[in-house]
Amino acid sequence: MSSGVNRRETAYGFIYGAADVRRMFETTNGAVVIGIATPRRGVEVYITRTGMVRVFTGRDEWTPPKRAKSAAAIAKATTPARSGGEGE
Numbered sequence: 001m002s003s004g005v006n007r008r009e010t011a012y013g014f015i016y017g018a019a020d021v022r023r024m025f026e027t028t029n030g031a032v033v034i035g036i037a038t039p040r041r042g043v044e045v046y047i048t049r050t051g052m053v054r055v056f057t058g059r060d061e062w063t064p065p066k067r068a069k070s071a072a073a074i075a076k077a078t079t080p081a082r083s084g085g086e087g088e
Contacts, residue, residue, distance in 0.1 A: 042058075
C-alpha cells in the first residue's frame, strides 16, 4: 500500500512528506535541539534534559496561548472574602 508520500532517512534524521526532521546539536548541559523544516517554514525544538520543551521560529520563541480560566476560578477570584468576626 503506497501512499506516494516521500519517506527516507538522511544522515542526521529523516524526510517525511514535506518535512525534513533532523537533529541539530546537543548542549553541554544535556539539552538537545531538533529542527523541522518545510519548503515554507522551519522551527527548532529545544528540549531540556528534564523534559521542558521550547519552540523557536526564526528569532522568536513560540508560546502556546494562555488557557482561559474556568467559570469556577473566575467566580472564586471575584467573590468578596467573608469577614470572620462576630458583631461586625
